[in-house]
Amino acid sequence: MRCLVIIAAAFITASLSACVTSTVDEALFNSPSKGIGDATVVILGRRHASDYETEPGFIDCVGKHITAHDPSIEVIDELSFINELYPWFEPRTAPLHPQDIELLLQKKLVAQKLQALGTRYMIWIDGSTVRSDSAGSLACGVGPGGAGCFGFGTWDDDSSYEVTIWDFNRRAEVGRINTTASGQSYMPAVIVPIPIIAPVQVTACDSVGEQLLQFLSSEY
Template sequence: MRLATVLLAGLSTAACVTSTVDEMVFNEPVEGIGDSTVVILGRRHAADYETEPDFIQCVGDHISSRDRSITVIGELEFVNSLYPWFEPRTAPLHPQNIDRLLLQEPVAERMAELKTEYMIWIDGKTERSDSMGSMTCGIGPGGAGCFGFGTWSDDSDYEAVIWDFTDRAEVGRVNTTASGQSYMPAVVVPIPIIAPVQGTACDGIGDQLLEFLSSEY
């Protein structure tokens, strides 16, 4: 097992983001995944939140754009092609459930066609908190305008669990947290200064998954 902690910091137009990535890998590939495919899915079985589809797409794009030899199957394509076995209420929660899943002939046939070797489940969300400030806008003789100042915090917390579909086993985990402060000053025109919290979390978790999947890292 390998444990690594990476501290990252990003700056975007004076909006600062801090991020931490923890990685645990139990069985790392040494030569990439060849012509097999990877699917990245968001956990949405909890009643109070869902892992954002745009975050799942961001991680997939991050991986495929940096190593074009890796084929990442789109989440929507995968879920639709295996309906209803990967809907939120029916999706497997543990790798041991894969054997039961493959007893369904349509599932076994479709998975063989897709050549899916690794299934990556991402669980988490980005939340906004600590909103402060105020802003007023109006129309006067000189025209329209706004005046004020607002600020808020965004916090991301995501965990990716890597399943080896062939061995029916969990082979690694990556956890990333990111936080940042955004601002909205307005003197006539509001100017948002946005901290790219979710994007930083996407890059952090995507880089660690690339180390696991890619022969180039």
């Protein structure tokens, strides 16, 4: 009987697959036709909203995507940048609009540090990935024959991110990207829970990273 249960679990797993749907809208202008040269880029997450924060892991994912595909682009670590320019990029003090660039650069210490870092482009990412519409149930227990679980659960993940690119040389916004991704994940369990995860956030990260590479890299 146990062999039949394991076979059934394998059949259920094989018959399910998690898929992701995504969309990307972009408006990029004044892109550097020959790449950014020796200039650096910083990617920061918006965290001034009261009901969510842009995940640091997503910011890190986008930065790694860029450098993996074009190692010539130097992406400054988010936390290092925030600490270096404390307190001007804390959630309560960070500039919210492109017109704030001029005011920011009027602060002598900020301008000096940005120049020392060689930062030309600041990329803001605002958004999050949320889980919703959970359904099903999963029960686990221990009996004379051993421990096991039985049940079936599903849930949806939805990602939505807005990206804005600021150019310190032009003192203006030079690009905007919007991406959404959604997918359904599954957790069948016949003795052993087997998660089948839809890579929603990873898909959104790759979408944003590819669009930013088209803007920043001379190889795209």
